[in-house]
Amino acid sequence: xxxxxxxxxxxxxxxxxxxxxxxxxxxxxxxxxxxxxxxxxxxxxxxxxxxxxxxxxxxxxxxxxxxxxxxxxxxxxxxxxxxxxxxxxxxxxxxxxxxxxxxxxxxxxxxxxxxxxxxxxxxxxxxxxxxxxxxxxxxxxxxxxxxxxxxxxxxxxxxxxxxxxxxxxxxxxxxxxxxxxxxxxxxxxxxxxxxxxxxxxxxxxxxxxxxxxxxxxxxxxxxxxxxxxxxxxxxxxxxxxxxxxxxxxxxxxxxxxxxxxxxxxxxxxxxxxxxxxxxxxxxxx
Amino acid sequence: xxxxxxxxxxxxxxxxxxxxxxxxxxxxxxxxxxxxxxxxxxxxxxxxxxxxxxxxxxxxxxxxxxxxxxxxxxxxxxxxxxxxxxxxxxxxxxxxxxxxxxxxxxxxxxxxxxxxxxxxxxxxxxxxxxxxxxxxxxxxxxxxxxxxxxxxxxxxxxxxxxxxxxxxxxxxxxxxxxxxxxxxxxxxxxxxxxxxxxxxxxxxxxxxxxxxxxxxxxxxxxxxxxxxxxxxxxxxxxxxxxxxxxxxxxxxxxxxxxxxxxxxxxxxxxxxxxxxx
Ligand SMILES: Nc1ncnc2c1ncn2[C@@H]1O[C@H](COP(=O)(O)OP(=O)(O)OP(=O)(O)O)[C@@H](O)[C@H]1O
Ligand SMILES: Nc1ncnc2c1ncn2[C@@H]1O[C@H](COP(=O)(O)OP(=O)(O)OP(=O)(O)O)[C@@H](O)[C@H]1O
Ligand SMILES: [Mg+2]
Ligand SMILES: [Mg+2]
Numbered sequence: 001x002x003x004x005x006x007x008x009x010x011x012x013x014x015x016x017x018x019x020x021x022x023x024x025x026x027x028x029x030x031x032x033x034x035x036x037x038x039x040x041x042x043x044x045x046x047x048x049x050x051x052x053x054x055x056x057x058x059x060x061x062x063x064x065x066x067x068x069x070x071x072x073x074x075x076x077x078x079x080x081x082x083x084x085x086x087x088x089x090x091x092x093x094x095x096x097x098x099x100x101x102x103x104x105x106x107x108x109x110x111x112x113x114x115x116x117x118x119x120x121x122x123x124x125x126x127x128x129x130x131x132x133x134x135x136x137x138x139x140x141x142x143x144x145x146x147x148x149x150x151x152x153x154x155x156x157x158x159x160x161x162x163x164x165x166x167x168x169x170x171x172x173x174x175x176x177x178x179x180x181x182x183x184x185x186x187x188x189x190x191x192x193x194x195x196x197x198x199x200x201x202x203x204x205x206x207x208x209x210x211x212x213x214x215x216x217x218x219x220x221x222x223x224x225x226x227x228x229x230x231x232x233x234x235x236x237x238x239x240x241x242x243x244x245x246x247x248x249x250x251x252x253x254x255x256x257x258x259x260x261x262x263x264x265x266x267x268x269x270x271x272x273x274x275x276x277x278x279x280x281x282x283x284x285x
Numbered sequence: 286x287x288x289x290x291x292x293x294x295x296x297x298x299x300x301x302x303x304x305x306x307x308x309x310x311x312x313x314x315x316x317x318x319x320x321x322x323x324x325x326x327x328x329x330x331x332x333x334x335x336x337x338x339x340x341x342x343x344x345x346x347x348x349x350x351x352x353x354x355x356x357x358x359x360x361x362x363x364x365x366x367x368x369x370x371x372x373x374x375x376x377x378x379x380x381x382x383x384x385x386x387x388x389x390x391x392x393x394x395x396x397x398x399x400x401x402x403x404x405x406x407x408x409x410x411x412x413x414x415x416x417x418x419x420x421x422x423x424x425x426x427x428x429x430x431x432x433x434x435x436x437x438x439x440x441x442x443x444x445x446x447x448x449x450x451x452x453x454x455x456x457x458x459x460x461x462x463x464x465x466x467x468x469x470x471x472x473x474x475x476x477x478x479x480x481x482x483x484x485x486x487x488x489x490x491x492x493x494x495x496x497x498x499x500x501x502x503x504x505x506x507x508x509x510x511x512x513x514x515x516x517x518x519x520x521x522x523x524x525x526x527x528x529x530x531x532x533x534x535x536x537x538x539x540x541x542x543x544x545x546x547x548x549x550x551x552x553x554x555x556x557x558x559x560x561x562x
């Protein structure tokens with residue numbers, strides 16, 4: 001069970017002066033049960049790749065298959081393959097459309113033929129997931145909200161569809177830090193319980209380091225690095241710098257401490273690790 | 286000295302399309318002085334953007350008053366002065382571009398408020414230079430990166446020669462490099478051009494660059510002080526559903542475990558110095 005991307009290329013606005021090749025011969029397979037982060041410089045092709053994974057864009061050359069079904073085709077099989085992939089867009093206002101938050105989130109479950117009772121259950125669950133109070137928000141308009149609230153509705157709408165492959169393009173932009181952590185914590189739980197694949201596109205190296213076990217680094221429309229997150233941040237520092245990608249704050253602190261004479265046993269990724277390693281290095285524990 | 290922005294007992298209540306009433310601001314009092322760099326933090330929905338939108342009269346108070354240079358923003362004759370002196374830069378770089386060539390985009394603001402033609406050109410050139418985008422003057426904005434577009438948006442505001450710029454999460458959509466560029470430009474505008482800065486952000490590493498940090502919760506201002514004063518109170522910050530910069534968080538965790546560390550630690554450098562002396 002996987003999304004299989006085979007040698008795809010994509011060019012925007014072909015045969016115009018604005019022609020731009022955004023993907024070049026990208027090949028990658030993402031299995032169910034993987035939590036993958038895609039990082040990379042602005043314009044490196046992350047969103048373009050994401051939009052191929054549920055058939056929103058069709059590659060100029062190459063193929064994208066979900067559980068063995070080529071998305072570039074017609075019929076029920078293709079439709080149901082596309083339905084397995086849920087995507088939270090980079091700009092949430094692009095995916096909101098209904099009069100109320102309830103209706104917006106209910107769209108997906110209703111579309112998959114659930115009873116109204118089940119739909120409501122699904123909506124309540126999804127709103128809980130993103131920390132929106134059902135009574136306070138379900139009858140409100142999704143367009144008259146704060147930025148962070150709007151993003152939560154967009155995330156809830158996709159969560160309510162119970163996707164088997166969940167793609168999130170910069171989901172935390174505009175979320176306050178504690179809500180972001182809460183949403184990611186729930187995501188990790190769902191990810192483990194339901195054995196789905198999560199593909200997280202992010203400019204936050206902290207998020208990538210904390211949640212993803214595999215890291216895809218994009219540069220100029222190609223996958224420049226594909227490896228275990230921990231190892232990439234440890235062993236590919238020069239290459240990361242070359243492609244204009246940062247490292248997590250916790251690793252910067254690890255480096256700075258080392259430079260000033262306090263050597264930690266390992267590169268810290270989380271705050272807890274950092275605290276633990278510092279205590280150890282100082283002989284405090 | 287007169288505050289550039291003064292807010293008195295400001296309450297804002299929205300009525301949405303479904304006729305729900307939402308109290309977004311609840312009796313706010315605030316003064317921002319010329320040349321200050323103020324950061325506003327707070328959880329989603331705490332009222333940051335609503336407050337900021339009063340500063341240039343995009344919103345009007347339901348109750349209370351907002352003054353710019355002593356002029357009431359709810360008086361029609363004052364709106365022109367307010368809009369010219371308080372610029373706004375928003376989160377999404379794509380929604381702020383109006384023209385198909387960079388220099389025309391930057392000229393749009395001054396043209397719109399009737400600045401004479403001869404004066405516009407030098408203003409556009411100066412504005413583009415301030416954000417290091419001179420060489421892109423003839424480019425098409427939609428082909429630029431998010432960070433570059435955001436710099437164009439800032440140039441567009443600078444061309445109005447405002448006294449103050451309000452930034453509403455200007456780096457939320459940017460990659461780390463774009464984020465760094467914007468932060469540096471904001472600091473320069475404040476330090477070198479003495480432009481007053483109001484800076485809304487969820488990124489605490491950015492908030493600590495301000496002279497003063499204001500924390501909001503449920504439409505009220507609940508904390509205020511220098512970055513060290515505010516982020517030194519890590520527990521209170523957590524109670525507000527917020528987070529301190531990583532170094533301050535680590536220092537707090539070490540203090541909790543019984544180790545003596547100063548409450549002033551908020552940067553990586555300060556943490557490293559304290560631990561390695
Ligand atoms: N609709 C479009 N029309 C033309 N060119 C586009 C379009 N969308 C993206 N591009 C171009 O394709 C390239 C890849 O863009 P993409 O949005 O996939 O990058 P990204 O890695 O998601 O960037 P960011 O980090 O800024 O979101 C860029 O050069 C971009 O300018
Ligand atoms: N146009 C609107 N109509 C009705 N209610 C609104 C509107 N805009 C915002 N609100 C509500 O007002 C409150 C404050 O929103 P505001 O946008 O000021 O929050 P914020 O602090 O900027 O949050 P964020 O961090 O998510 O951007 C929220 O409860 C929000 O739902
Ligand atoms: Mg993108
Ligand atoms: Mg806001």
